[in-house]
Amino acid sequence: MTVTASRPVQIAPSILSADWTRLAEQVADAEAANVDWITLDVMDGNFVPPITFGAQMASAVRSLTELPIEAHLMVEHPEDHIGDFIAAGVNCVTIHIESTRHPHRLLQQIAAAGVEAGVTLNPGTPLTEIDAVVPICDRIQIMSVNPGWGGQQFIPESLQRIAQARRMLDACGREQAHVAVDGGVNESTIAAIVEAGANWLVAGSAVFNDRESIADAVARLRRALTNAQP
Ligand code: DX5
Numbered sequence: 001m002t003v004t005a006s007r008p009v010q011i012a013p014s015i016l017s018a019d020w021t022r023l024a025e026q027v028a029d030a031e032a033a034n035v036d037w038i039t040l041d042v043m044d045g046n047f048v049p050p051i052t053f054g055a056q057m058a059s060a061v062r063s064l065t066e067l068p069i070e071a072h073l074m075v076e077h078p079e080d081h082i083g084d085f086i087a088a089g090v091n092c093v094t095i096h097i098e099s100t101r102h103p104h105r106l107l108q109q110i111a112a113a114g115v116e117a118g119v120t121l122n123p124g125t126p127l128t129e130i131d132a133v134v135p136i137c138d139r140i141q142i143m144s145v146n147p148g149w150g151g152q153q154f155i156p157e158s159l160q161r162i163a164q165a166r167r168m169l170d171a172c173g174r175e176q177a178h179v180a181v182d183g184g185v186n187e188s189t190i191a192a193i194v195e196a197g198a199n200w201l202v203a204g205s206a207v208f209n210d211r212e213s214i215a216d217a218v219a220r221l222r223r224a225l226t227n228a229q230p
Contacts, residue, residue: 010201011035011201011218011221012036012200012201013037013038013203017150017209019208023064030067033215033217037067039204041204042072042075042085043074043075044075044076046076047074048148055081058089059088070091072202075099078100079105091116093117095107095118096119097129097130098129117136117138117139118137119139120180121141121142123143123144123145123155127161140168141180142158142198144184144185150205152183153184154186159193160196163196165197178198179200180202181193181198185203
């Protein structure tokens with residue numbers, strides 16, 4: 001049986017694992033490999049220990065590609081930063097439900113700017129925490145690792161959370177909204193992740209690594225979807 005989502009499966013490489021000394025080339029190679037999005041893992045050293053980059057990086061990547069760009073804000077007080085990322089030209093902003101007292105207002109602001117509004121949760125946060133904002137979000141992103149680093153192991157309990165997120169969106173008529181997954185997406189996990197109900201996949205180290213070209217890495221992920229057996 002070929003594993004396919006009832007929605008097209010979109011692959012979004014995270015530049016967190018890219019070679020930043022040749023980012024333009026890496027982004028161009030990802031685009032040539034027919035990925036669907038580029039994900040920016042924004043980290044502030046407070047919400048998560050590492051620090052990565054801010055809206056200037058979003059502007060730089062915006063100048064490198066026509067692909068849609070998602071900004072995943074692993075930051076405290078995302079309300080202070082959303083405007084800069086929208087001005088930088090990103091196409092989706094994903095906020096952590098744990099990072100703000102006003103998630104509903106922030107998601108409304110993101111949507112009002114014509115940008116996709118995503119909400120995400122750490123593995124330890126019950127999905128009930130997002131109940132009130134599911135009706136206004138364009139995607140629920142399940143963190144399948146504890147955020148902050150690439151190359152971590154997929155947390156298997158995430159599969160039930162993926163299925164629950166899909167049910168939550170469908171229950172409020174958001175059939176067109178995505179269930180995204182971020183963390184440990186690779187050729188050995190991708191089929192189960194899609195089968196559980198996800199159709200939007202962040203992949204960092206599975207795409208950007210020193211084992212193979214980006215084209216080969218993306219092809220490997222796509223093959224893993226078509227070759228999956230029940
Ligand atoms: C937070 C980051 C990572 C990254 C994916 O930790 O959001 O999850 O995008 O990294 P991989 O695909 O290498 O697990």
